[in-house]
Amino acid sequence: MSKFVKKNRDIPVEHYINGIKKADRVVLAQAITLVESNAKHHFEKAQQIIEALLQKKSKSIRIGITGVPGAGKSTFIDSFGTFLCEQGNRVAVLAVDPSSQVSKGSIMGDKTRMERLSRHPNAYIRPSPSGGNLGGVNRKTRETMILCEAAGYNIILVETMGVGQGEFVVRDMVDFFLLLVLTGAGDELQTMKKGIMELPDLVVVNKADGDNKEKATHAKREYNTILHYLKSYTEGWITKAVTASAKEEEGISEVWDIIHSFQEYTKKNHLFYEKRAEQQRNWLHDLLKQELYRYFYNHAEIKEQLIKTERTVISGEKSVASSALDLLNLFMEKKI
Amino acid sequence: MSKFVKKNRDIPVEHYINGIKKADRVVLAQAITLVESNAKHHFEKAQQIIEALLQKKSKSIRIGITGVPGAGKSTFIDSFGTFLCEQGNRVAVLAVDPSSQVSKGSIMGDKTRMERLSRHPNAYIRPSPSGGNLGGVNRKTRETMILCEAAGYNIILVETMGVGQGEFVVRDMVDFFLLLVLTGAGDELQTMKKGIMELPDLVVVNKADGDNKEKATHAKREYNTILHYLKSYTEGWITKAVTASAKEEEGISEVWDIIHSFQEYTKKNHLFYEKRAEQQRNWLHDLLKQELYRYFYNHAEIKEQLIKTERTVISGEKSVASSALDLLNLFMEKKI
Structure with a gap:
């Protein structure tokens, strides 16, 4: 796959968009591979393709x-x-x-x-x-x-x-x-x-x-x-x-x-389209929350502190609310 | 209640701790009022009382x-x-x-x-x-x-x-x-x-x-x-x-x-204590997530932008993932 990934850097967005519109299975597969990639430049390209095809x-x-x-x-x-x-x-x-x-x-x-x-x-x-x-x-x-x-x-x-x-x-x-x-x-x-x-x-x-x-x-x-x-x-x-x-x-x-x-x-009764709109809204909010967690829980200092904090709240040494506040203040002070 | 709130600023933490230990209902009620208050200085006092009584x-x-x-x-x-x-x-x-x-x-x-x-x-x-x-x-x-x-x-x-x-x-x-x-x-x-x-x-x-x-x-x-x-x-x-x-x-x-x-x-079978420990851990994480959301969703610029973003993702003008990323970048750039 890494070979393909390197090569497809030069393939323009239009290639994917037109290929998919023409129901080309090979191009569809390539576009899905872009969507599935975790690389940042693939993400941006994938979003451009999606937005053109929405x-x-x-x-x-x-x-x-x-x-x-x-x-x-x-x-x-x-x-x-x-x-x-x-x-x-x-x-x-x-x-x-x-x-x-x-x-x-x-x-x-x-x-x-x-x-x-x-x-x-x-x-x-x-x-x-x-x-x-x-x-x-x-x-x-x-x-x-x-x-x-x-x-x-x-x-x-x-x-x-x-x-x-x-x-x-x-x-x-x-x-x-x-x-x-x-x-x-x-x-x-x-x-x-x-x-x-x-x-x-x-x-x-x-x-x-x-x-x-x-x-x-x-x-x-x-x-x-x-x-x-x-x-x-x-x-x-x-x-x-x-x-x-x-x-x-x-x-x-x-x-x-x-x-x-x-x-x-x-x-x-329009429930079909109402539900789709609701799913879009839910997806946006789920994504926001999920990424917000990820920033927080992947923060090196938070990670380190959290292990200690869990221990002290379970043993009853420190209150949950003040422990949470300390962690949040730590997070907000730091630049991510 | 505001009268009491002003007055109790001077009551030392020990008054609450000792009163509760002696099962004094009036003091218990006063301490719960502190816990229920949304004022910052009440929060700190309440946490001190709770930590002494855990x-x-x-x-x-x-x-x-x-x-x-x-x-x-x-x-x-x-x-x-x-x-x-x-x-x-x-x-x-x-x-x-x-x-x-x-x-x-x-x-x-x-x-x-x-x-x-x-x-x-x-x-x-x-x-x-x-x-x-x-x-x-x-x-x-x-x-x-x-x-x-x-x-x-x-x-x-x-x-x-x-x-x-x-x-x-x-x-x-x-x-x-x-x-x-x-x-x-x-x-x-x-x-x-x-x-x-x-x-x-x-x-x-x-x-x-x-x-x-x-x-x-x-x-x-x-x-x-x-x-x-x-x-x-x-x-x-x-x-x-x-x-x-x-x-x-x-x-x-x-x-x-x-x-x-x-x-x-x-x-x-120790499930009783295991469940309590689990509840403490869950409470900590719930609180962290809840406050993280609150910071995010109460951010003035996010609030303003979110209304527009919801509209564009539902109508299919913009992709959900790139919209979410834009909002998160906006949040992370700003000092809270």
């Missing part, structure tokens, strides 16, 4: 897909994505793993995970970027979405990977959120993070095939009971549970029908 | 009490608090209302709300402080807890009031969290904030009396079903639902028995 009203739908380990996310995305491509859609698959410091999913890995989809000319698959500065994975994924949409991908599938706060991060960057589960709500819900059951717009009980079909139908009923008690994430929309089999390709078109009705409903 | 290992139990509007929080605390006082405990009742800018609950108001308890010599009732600087209500309540414990109150009841993030704030400052509900889980849960069902260590279906008894028993079963699916907040502890009637004083001693077993269980 759409006032994007025509895409952004779908987040999460699920318990083993729920068959890859197989589901392979089936679902292929189905969408065959209907004439152009589908981009992005992965988000906020816990990854180095890129875990390689392109080869993702291509093996989604064999059929990766061969489809209408599909574009991009693995999870690694962290780094200025908003990390969160920013990189959002900006990659913008580039993919500008290249004509009208359906963006964002998959959460790894452990951590991935679900909450992705929920706030998509229009529709799908939770993939398996049989047995009781056991499964115990392993999920708090509050996750209140995020999805649809719960899909996967692997409803063969011997498992009956168990899956039972799990669907259990999930519907729980969902009945919880508040829907999207105002006025009733989150339901359905069964599907990615392997036997059953229930896949029904999932799309539900997403389609959701889109119609939220566009009719 | 206990290495507090013997108190801190119980958070929340509930849907109309669930009968005041009546429950009146009954429960009086029961605890009659058993020889000394009970302090604090209210937390993060949404209040000015103090909403007056002392008279709280005394009327909890008539029996407010007359008991073992009880001390303090209304919610108003916001203000450096950690606001959150800090003031935590510090008031420290003062009350130093004055010999061994049970601290922290009541959440108003709307907002009160439940989450209080959950992180108490050992045990109790959710008060009414009949009909289905309707009620729809009105609760997301994730709240995963906070309590005990759910109490209140008003289980007269005609309502049967409905309350049904609601208890419903809540136990939901709780079965959700993850307990406290590791290894199974959160259950029980019925109680504050009016007929039924189920009140059972609630205390459950809290008592909880305390035994968590002290035996």
